Amino acid sequence: MLKDSPGDQEEFKKDPSKLQAYRKSIKRRLNSLFLIFYSSTGHQRNTIKFFYDQIKIKIKDPKLLQGFTPEFIPRCHRVTPGDPFINPVQEPNIEVVFKGVAKLTEDGAIDTDGVERKVDAVVCATGFNIDLIPRFEVIGPNGLYISKVLE
Numbered sequence: 001m002l003k004d005s006p007g008d009q010e011e012f013k014k015d016p017s018k019l020q021a022y023r024k025s026i027k028r029r030l031n032s033l034f035l036i037f038y039s040s041t042g043h044q045r046n047t048i049k050f051f052y053d054q055i056k057i058k059i060k061d062p063k064l065l066q067g068f069t070p071e072f073i074p075r076c077h078r079v080t081p082g083d084p085f086i087n088p089v090q091e092p093n094i095e096v097v098f099k100g101v102a103k104l105t106e107d108g109a110i111d112t113d114g115v116e117r118k119v120d121a122v123v124c125a126t127g128f129n130i131d132l133i134p135r136f137e138v139i140g141p142n143g144l145y146i147s148k149v150l151e
Contacts, residue, residue, distance in 0.1 A: 044073060058086050067098040 004012075012019035035043040059065045068081050071139060089096050099111040101122075108118040120141055138146040 028122065039073065048073065055081075055086075058083070059090065064090065064096060067096065 008022075012022070035041065036047040038044060055069060056065065059068060068086065088094065095117070097111060097117065099113060100116070101109045102112050104112040104122060105116060109122055110116045128132055140146060
């Protein structure tokens with residue numbers, strides 16, 4: 001997300017042409033990215049390689065690297081997991097399971113191989129935004145309020 005300093009905002013108020021020039025520069029930069037959406041082009045291949053190289057830097061475990069490497073071309077999908085997600089899932093106390101969930105139970109989830117895992121939380125989302133605190137209260141084990149954790 002772009003953040004303008006208070007000084008920039010004042011300048012834009014004083015001189016609207018500077019705001020328009022700034023907006024056009026953003027639009028030009030974003031429009032220049034459009035070439036990555038054309039299939040089988042050098043732009044797209046270079047972009048995919050760049051994203052793969054970035055994720056290889058962040059993920060050292062081969063199983064995690066394989067599981068989190070996207071198999072789709074960059075379009076509207078998030079192309080790599082973000083740092084707030086990818087760093088914690090590499091902690092030693094975390095088990096990442098790349099199987100579908102066949103059934104949720106009171107204590108956990110049963111995967112498509114029939115293995116039940118006890119879990120504290122199940123997150124069903126892509127591009128999960130932790131900035132949003134739900135209007136309803138979510139209370140986890142030992143009375144842990146998720147709204148307090150997300151503050």
